[in-house]
Structure formats: C-alpha cells, structure tokens
Amino acid sequence: GAGVSQSPSNKVTEKGKDVELRCDPISGHTALYWYRQSLGQGLEFLIYFQGNSAPDKSGLPSDRFSAERTGGSVSTLTIQRTQQEDSAVYLCASSRSRTSTEAFFGQGTRLTVV
Amino acid sequence: AQSVTQPDIHITVSEGASLELRCNYSYGATPYLFWYVQSPGQGLQLLLKYFSGDTLVQGIKGFEAEFKRSQSSFNLRKPSVHWSDAAEYFCAVGVTAGNKLTFGGGTRVLVKP
Numbered sequence: 001g002a003g004v005s006q007s008p009s010n011k012v013t014e015k016g017k018d019v020e021l022r023c024d025p026i027s028g029h030t031a032l033y034w035y036r037q038s039l040g041q042g043l044e045f046l047i048y049f050q051g052n053s054a055p056d057k058s059g060l061p062s063d064r065f066s067a068e069r070t071g072g073s074v075s076t077l078t079i080q081r082t083q084q085e086d087s088a089v090y091l092c093a094s095s096r097s098r099t100s101t102e103a104f105f106g107q108g109t110r111l112t113v114v
Numbered sequence: 115a116q117s118v119t120q121p122d123i124h125i126t127v128s129e130g131a132s133l134e135l136r137c138n139y140s141y142g143a144t145p146y147l148f149w150y151v152q153s154p155g156q157g158l159q160l161l162l163k164y165f166s167g168d169t170l171v172q173g174i175k176g177f178e179a180e181f182k183r184s185q186s187s188f189n190l191r192k193p194s195v196h197w198s199d200a201a202e203y204f205c206a207v208g209v210t211a212g213n214k215l216t217f218g219g220g221t222r223v224l225v226k227p
Binding site for chain 1: 146150155156157158159160163165204206210214215216217218219220
C-alpha cells in the first residue's frame with residue numbers, strides 16, 4: 001500500500017479482555033516497529049522486527065504484551081487481560097531496512113480500556 | 115541509556131513569526147537525532163534528521179535544526195510559521211541508524227492568526 005496501515009483505528013474493550021491490533025507496513029519494508037503513545041508516558045518503543053531475525057522485545061511493558069510478524073509483512077500486537085493503564089494510541093512504523101534512516105508511521109490505533 | 119528533554123510543553127506563536135523548539139539529549143556519544151511532527155489525529159511525520167557532517171540540517175516544510183555538541187542540543191527552527199504548522203513536535207534520539215527511538219515529551223505549537 002501507499003503507507004503504513006493500522007486497524008482498527010479505534011478500539012474500546014472491557015478490562016480483562018484480550019485485544020489484537022494490526023499493522024500492515026509499506027510493501028518491501030523489512031523493519032517494523034511498534035510504539036505506544038500515552039498521556040502519562042509519552043511515546044515509548046515497544047518492539048522491533050527486522051527480517052527473519054529474532055525481534056527486539058526490550059520495550060514490552062509486561063508479559064501480557066506480545067507481537068508477531070507473519071511472512072515478514074503484517075504484524076499483530078496482542079494485549080492479554082487488558083488493564084486501564086493499557087489505554088493509549090499504539091503506533092506502528094516501518095522502514096526499508098534496519099539501517100534505513102527514516103521510519104514511516106501509521107495513524108495509530110486508539111485503545112480505550114473501560 | 116539515552117534520554118531526550120523538550121523543556122517547553124506548549125508554545126504559542128503568531129503567524130509569520132519565527133519559531134524555535136528546544137531539544138536536549140543525553141547520550142555518551144553522538145547520537146542519531148530526529149524531529150517529527152504530529153498533526154491532530156495523524157501519525158508522525160519526519161521533518162529532518164542528523165547523523166553526521168554539517169551541523170545545520172534542512173528539512174521539509176521550511177524547518178531546519180542545528181546540532182550543538184557542546185550543549186547536547188538539537189533545536190528546531192522555522193523563520194516564519196504558517197497556521198498549518200500548528201501541531202505537536204517530537205525530538206527523538208537513536209543510537210544506531212535504525213529507528214528504535216527514544217522520544218522527548220513533545221512540544222505543542224499553537225499558531226495565532
């Protein structure tokens with residue numbers, strides 16, 4: 001596609017439920033990043049995928065968070081047993097390669113946990 | 115670990131006036147430095163970046179930034195702002211050429227007519 005696509009754009013879920021957020025990167029981009037943007041914490045790195053290498057999960061806040069990238073393209077961020085503090089905008093970005101100097105961001109998924 | 119500070123949370127500027135947004139970073143070596151802009155309801159758009167070489171870098175939309183190693187700063191400037199520049203601006207630092215970034219808290223810019 002022309003840009004990074006994220007779905008859904010908005011998600012409201014009940015506390016304790018699991019949610020899946022999807023990111024479709026720019027075609028041909030091998031690097032994919034997830035960030036979280038929240039009022040209290042600002043913009044935080046979550047996880048990074050590069051090709052077939054093991055992902056860098058160093059930013060995941062707890063073991064309730066996980067992510068997959070299937071076939072080197074689409075990525076899914078899963079949050080299990082959601083808590084109110086998980087409410088945030090989840091941003092996905094992709095870049096041409098690990099050494100590329102520019103990442104292109106999607107418009108994000110706004111998650112609200114009630 | 116690296117960190118980024120944007121001292122100004124909000125800035126109000128008149129249309130046509132100049133704008134300067136401050137960014138200070140903490141890192142032991144020369145980092146990779148970025149400025150991003152986020153318009154309401156939008157994702158982040160890269161304005162400019164610094165890796166090495168000329169310390170004054172030009173970006174899109176008429177923005178420029180100057181890297182000052184002695185001050186650990188990377189301030190963003192625009193000589194004359196337009197109403198469309200109203201947005202939130204983020205400074206970010208990376209320690210490799212990739213995009214695993216540490217962001218500052220952001221500066222929200224309001225443009226008065």
